[in-house]
Amino acid sequence: MQNAKDFKFEIIVKDKKAKIRVGKITTAHGIIETPAFVPVGTKGTVKGLTPQDLREAEAQILFGNTYHLHLRPGEDIVKKFGGLAKFMSWNGPTITDSGGFQVFSLGQLKMKLTEEGEGTQVNVVNIKDEGVIFRSHIDGSKHLFTPEISIEIQKKLGADLILAFDECVPHPSTHEYTREAMERTHKWALRSLTVSQRKPFYHPWRQALYGIIQGGVYQDLREKSAKFISNLDFDGIAIGGVSVGESKLEMRQAIDWSYPFLPENKPRHLLGIGEIDDIFDVIEGGIDSFDCVIPTRFGRYGIVFVGPPEGNIKNRFRLDVNKTNCARDKNPISKECLCYVCANFTRAYIHHLFRAQELLAYRLASYHNIFFINNLVKKIRESILEDKFQRFKRAWLE
Amino acid sequence: MQNAKDFKFEIIVKDKKAKIRVGKITTAHGIIETPAFVPVGTKGTVKGLTPQDLREAEAQILFGNTYHLHLRPGEDIVKKFGGLAKFMSWNGPTITDSGGFQVFSLGQLKMKLTEEGEGTQVNVVNIKDEGVIFRSHIDGSKHLFTPEISIEIQKKLGADLILAFDECVPHPSTHEYTREAMERTHKWALRSLTVSQRKPFYHPWRQALYGIIQGGVYQDLREKSAKFISNLDFDGIAIGGVSVGESKLEMRQAIDWSYPFLPENKPRHLLGIGEIDDIFDVIEGGIDSFDCVIPTRFGRYGIVFVGPPEGNIKNRFRLDVNKTNCARDKNPISKECLCYVCANFTRAYIHHLFRAQELLAYRLASYHNIFFINNLVKKIRESILEDKFQRFKRAWLE
Numbered sequence: 142m143q144n145a146k147d148f149k150f151e152i153i154v155k156d157k158k159a160k161i162r163v164g165k166i167t168t169a170h171g172i173i174e175t176p177a178f179v180p181v182g183t184k185g186t187v188k189g190l191t192p193q194d195l196r197e198a199e200a201q202i203l204f205g206n207t208y209h210l211h212l213r214p215g216e217d218i219v220k221k222f223g224g225l226a227k228f229m230s231w232n233g234p235t236i237t238d239s240g241g242f243q244v245f246s247l248g249q250l251k252m253k254l255t256e257e258g259e260g261t262q263v264n265v266v267n268i269k270d271e272g273v274i275f276r277s278h279i280d281g282s283k284h285l286f287t288p289e290i291s292i293e294i295q296k297k298l299g300a301d302l303i304l305a306f307d308e309c310v311p312h313p314s315t316h317e318y319t320r321e322a323m324e325r326t327h328k329w330a331l332r333s334l335t336v337s338q339r340k341p342f343y344h345p346w347r348q349a350l351y352g353i354i355q356g357g358v359y360q361d362l363r364e365k366s367a368k369f370i371s372n373l374d375f376d377g378i379a380i381g382g383v384s385v386g387e388s389k390l391e392m393r394q395a396i397d398w399s400y401p402f403l404p405e406n407k408p409r410h411l412l413g414i415g416e417i418d419d420i421f422d423v424i425e426g427g428i429d430s431f432d433c434v435i436p437t438r439f440g441r442y443g444i445v446f447v448g449p450p451e452g453n454i455k456n457r458f459r460l461d462v463n464k465t466n467c468a469r470d471k472n473p474i475s476k477e478c479l480c481y482v483c484a485n486f487t488r489a490y491i492h493h494l495f496r497a498q499e500l501l502a503y504r505l506a507s508y509h510n511i512f513f514i515n516n517l518v519k520k521i522r523e524s525i526l527e528d529k530f531q532r533f534k535r536a537w538l539e
Numbered sequence: 540m541q542n543a544k545d546f547k548f549e550i551i552v553k554d555k556k557a558k559i560r561v562g563k564i565t566t567a568h569g570i571i572e573t574p575a576f577v578p579v580g581t582k583g584t585v586k587g588l589t590p591q592d593l594r595e596a597e598a599q600i601l602f603g604n605t606y607h608l609h610l611r612p613g614e615d616i617v618k619k620f621g622g623l624a625k626f627m628s629w630n631g632p633t634i635t636d637s638g639g640f641q642v643f644s645l646g647q648l649k650m651k652l653t654e655e656g657e658g659t660q661v662n663v664v665n666i667k668d669e670g671v672i673f674r675s676h677i678d679g680s681k682h683l684f685t686p687e688i689s690i691e692i693q694k695k696l697g698a699d700l701i702l703a704f705d706e707c708v709p710h711p712s713t714h715e716y717t718r719e720a721m722e723r724t725h726k727w728a729l730r731s732l733t734v735s736q737r738k739p740f741y742h743p744w745r746q747a748l749y750g751i752i753q754g755g756v757y758q759d760l761r762e763k764s765a766k767f768i769s770n771l772d773f774d775g776i777a778i779g780g781v782s783v784g785e786s787k788l789e790m791r792q793a794i795d796w797s798y799p800f801l802p803e804n805k806p807r808h809l810l811g812i813g814e815i816d817d818i819f820d821v822i823e824g825g826i827d828s829f830d831c832v833i834p835t836r837f838g839r840y841g842i843v844f845v846g847p848p849e850g851n852i853k854n855r856f857r858l859d860v861n862k863t864n865c866a867r868d869k870n871p872i873s874k875e876c877l878c879y880v881c882a883n884f885t886r887a888y889i890h891h892l893f894r895a896q897e898l899l900a901y902r903l904a905s906y907h908n909i910f911f912i913n914n915l916v917k918k919i920r921e922s923i924l925e926d927k928f929q930r931f932k933r934a935w936l937e
């Protein structure tokens with residue numbers, strides 16, 4: 142049986158006028174101070190970085206993708222090695238998603254490839270109320286995900302926080318289709334809950350289950366979904382389907398429409414968001430944690446984060462270190478940044494590494510970006526505790 | 540003017556019967572205890588590793604390639620940033636080669652590509668007594684290397700140890716061509732010496748110049764070259780053209796044929812050698828330092844070093860972590876290894892990273908391999924100091 146003490150959420154400070162809060166999630170593998178950014182380690186590794194780097198870069202928890210880990214190395218191997226954290230040698234909490242997002246997004250990708258004449262498979266994703274049949278992006282093999290299968294896989298992966306199986310609709314989708322998918326997601330939420338509480342358990346620690354609010358860009362659906370999911374016995378609430386939207390407004394709306402229905406005492410996770418200029422909005426909207434591949438993906442492209450005054454809302458706090466004006470720049474990526482990369486390397490050197498397509502380039506830029514975002518979120522936490530959030534926000538965004 | 544005190548070679552212990560010795564090279568940027576392995580950081584980075592990793596992995600000195608650094612980022616940028624070590628944030632000694640090896644080997648590569656119909660350039664490498672005209676492997680642009688230019692570039696790069704410009708013949712080459720190339724190398728050695736002592740100097744520390752013995756697989760030429768180079772006023776002696784040979788025997792012969800002519804009081808570097816089963820031979824042949832890309836190149840392929848009893852002369856101390864039998868292996872790469880990778884990761888995890896083509900795979904395997912080889916060479920140093928080299932060698936090779 143799982144140990145019930147292995148999950149707890151406490152609110153440390155709540156702003157009386159605003160939705161903002163500082164909290165603490167306790168898991169069997171450690172504590173997450175919220176608001177928290179969650180770096181994504183899709184296949185059991187945050188690309189290019191070791192667990193030691195991630196600790197140095199102030200990561201508190203890592204995100205693994207069930208779809209990818211199921212296909213490779215397979216949940217049975219991860220289970221055999223003591224769960225995801227131990228498998229990857231990360232001495233801290235982990236969260237896995239349900240696989241839903243990847244099943245649908247990688248399925249679509251396959252369809253696009255097909256349109257370009259790259260194959261003959263169509264309808265790679267076959268959605269029924271029972272679950273989803275999809276093909277592996279690795280070898281084309283057929284797989285079935287149902288709420289029961291997703292939770293079973295996640296039980297074997299053994300993350301501290303796990304997610305209910307959901308359907309994530311593409312953008313744009315009609316109101317009708319979005320509603321259908323939402324209703325399916327709600328049925329799947331109930332089934333995910335049921336199976337999550339049922340034996341067998343493969344690891345001794347408790348795995349807290351988050352329900353997922355969907356509903357696309359439609360206010361009535363978001364509200365309906367928020368109400369439905371919030372009324373179930375989940376440990377936490379996630380908001381999904383936001384990163385596929387196109388505008389910041391849509392993201393903010395999805396949070397705001399859900400907010401009135403969110404239970405105060407449960408942690409809230411926003412899926413797939415984490416650009417620098419989103420973070421203030423997200424936290425201001427009452428979100429406790431959020432994950433995003435952007436810091437590492439941008440890092441691999443040579444886009445690195447810089448703070449004010451160089452970084453601002455116009456340049457979206459991004460510096461492209463590939464650009465020729467970095468070739469002779471003796472400055473670190475960011476003068477204010479206290480990370481290992483900024484303490485040791487010039488922009489010119491990192492520019493050179495990108496031009497030469499050296500492995501170290503991707504690593505250094507990813508390390509900096511993860512540190513930068515974790516550090517920013519830490520400062521935001523401190524600003525909330527000191528009742529200075531708005532002032533801090535203005536210093537960054539105005 | 541350069542500071543003459545910035546280079547010194549001392550012999551600590553010399554075996555009375557054998558050629559083996561333990562020594563110490565002092566440079567402006569630190570001390571190298573010999574015998575020493577020198578990891579290769581071709582473009583100003585040992586692929587995938589930070590200077591901090593390299594310190595942890597017990598690297599004492601790094602090797603940079605003049606050809607690559609000349610093409611990108613260019614020696615003027617490196618000079619502006621305080622020389623190669625500072626540019627790459629390596630707080631220790633560096634050595635650069637003359638560019639000769641790359642000019643010839645990458646030139647040949649280009650010709651092969653041409654034969655396969657990839658272009659129309661032939662005779663990419665144009666060798667005259669004056670120097671060599673070659674085309675960049677990056678953009679096809681024309682470049683000229685002469686002894687004067689090579690040394691000028693190396694002066695700007697500012698490594699502590701630099702090499703005379705030489706011609707490295709392909710394998711196999713006729714006696715006649717090898718002799719011609721050797722004679723050219725000797726003329727270039729004289730010109731390299733002259734220009735190395737001439738102003739301007741771009742950095743305040745002394746750059747010790749090594750002459751290079753060539754002569755291919757021919758005893759008379761190796762002896763002639765060893766005699767010629769040893770009689771000149773070089774700070775150290777390098778043996779070149781060995782890694783292009785095909786057999787271990789040829790490598791050992793090149794060392795042994797040169798040995799009688801090598802001055803006792805100058806450090807000896809062997810270019811391009813460093814497989815585990817070569818190391819004992821090389822050190823036994825009286826070599827003080829040697830560089831090789833093998834630990835990092837193999838690392839990127841998933842070939843990792845293991846010691847006895849698993850590693851032996853038959854499997855050449857190599858383990859292929861890509862192989863399926865690693866997929867569920869809970870052991871570290873090497874149980875005896877004290878490196879960060881072996882302390883934290885299983886073979887199964889590293890196998891997974893290679894299968895998933897994750898950046899971290901290349902990094903972890905390279906880190907282990909560099910640590911492994913540095914640690915082995917350190918143990919060999921200790922075994923010589925304790926007069927137990929032969930016993931230690933038998934434990935590894937028998």
